[in-house]
Amino acid sequence: MLIALVEDDPIQAEMLALTLNSGGHESRVFHNSLSFFEALKATHFDLLLLDWNLPDYSGGMIVKWVRENVGWQIPIMIATAVDDEANVVAALKSGADDYLVKPIKPMEILARIEVLARRFKAIAPQVLHLGSYEIDTSQRLIRKAGQEIELTQKEFDLALFLFQHPGKLFSRMNLLEKIWGLNVEIDTRTVDTHISRLRKKLALDGQLQWQLTSVYGYGYRLESVVLATP
Template structure:
């Protein structure tokens, strides 16, 4: 699973430690060391998840959380804090946080919380398609494989989108021509083979295993 995570933490050493651990897991990390910067980054480039420290100088994590929710953001937010009273938990959740991790914490616990919230978000988002270590975001038109961003042309994107929408289903060449190129396509039917080859080159650039398989005499299938 790949995602963009925004970490807002004013303790520089702790922020660096968490950033390294998250990066090791394959996530793309942005870091802010104060609430105002974190709020600005979350608004300008909405992440898939926010890890937010409660106690920060200037704008607190609670205020950042409230302001994000006031703009309609549904991004999962995990609060980090040394406050562990029930009333503190209630305050954080009422401000719009989705979860709460008390300092000092186990990095394994934080990673498990991150995975759980991202899984719920991605499973319920019809605009984000996944297969193995490959993901496609229809809104942002981002393609990521094993943490690596992949640039596709418009038609390459449409072809991959169609294949990801029908994982493990054998799709005929005629179906691909109709859905990706349209009913009125009058060009060379070998165009499919050409674009499949382009996709494979880009998806397998770092030696990744092949996921677009050829079914001889029929078409193609997305499978391991």
Template sequence: MKFAIIEDSRSQAEVLKALLRSEGHQVEVFADGASFLAAIETRSFDFYLVDWMLPDIDGDVLVTRVRERFGWEVPVMVCTARTDEECAADMLRLGADDFVPKPVRYMEFMARVDALLRRRRVRVPSELHVGNIDVDLDGRRILMAGAPIELTQREYDLAVVFLRNVGRVMPREELLSSIWAREADVDTRTVDTHASRLRKKLGLAGESGLMLTSVYGQGYRLDTVQAG
């Protein structure tokens, strides 16, 4: 899982990062709200941990933005020194799934993270439908207009990432780290090669109702179009 930690206390952020990484998660830390908002213009995370009181942008703005951009399926947890009932109610009303008071009790923090991840796994759908493409996530199969498409494991993984992020620019480096993380001998040209294959196999030049385009200097974006 990819976690985003938005926390201006470096020591606090490093401890939370170490805890999450010890469980096998990937973690990126943002020291202020502005850098986080800039980052989510081009990429997403699986879990958001937000400090409610940041030096530049309040946590309520960040939580609201996450919900607007990524919906209500992704877990959002707030860390805060404010524990009064009114503030707690505001956090939950604005879109936080849970909150942890500061100073953070680390065993409790990890237990709450695990609880949110369990809930997310229950809610994750087993199918995905975009354009003329259907994905059986449990069976790891992709069909176009009802016909099964033969894909390699990496082609399938890359296709699912694109189909889950329609309309967003996906940087090559992010795609490389999320799909080929354990393979040291690959570079971004591998992403280009697999994207080219997917474009042909899945009709991502418009035939399937989807268009995969290369964004110069950044990565790829999948958009819905009128099927040809």
């Protein structure tokens, strides 16, 4: 798993990063909220591990912002020295999925990460929310600002895949294989055509914060135009 580790204490951050690495995870460390917000523009993380007390924004503000702007499909774990019932309740109510009190026990945090990964895999939401977009996987439809958008089957499959991986760059060939199959004999220009249609139908040009950007000669990425801080 790729884990975003937001921790202002360099020593604590290094210890946590080593622990995550020992469990087979990759981590990226951020010492303040602003650098973390900037990274979210281009990177899809599998889990967020946040300190509750940071120098710029509180953990509660960050969790609330992530839920409103990124969605509920990513697990959030709080790691803090604050061992207080009211704080635990506040963290969970704001949208966190787990709460750990420092000093962190290596085996415990790795086990909790494994539990969160299983839980999120098992109860993958039928409705995904990303800003003004709502993706209903059971009914296979997408709503833009509350309005249902008519899409073909492949357009929906492509949109769903991109909405499930905001910020991640995919090559044309990768998208072709994921949506149309490994052995399909279709030109990669098919991907370009479908991307163009999605941009128009879903207004993925930045009007509603999200846009489908192209990387010349390579592929596409769904990214936020402006990730406003809390």
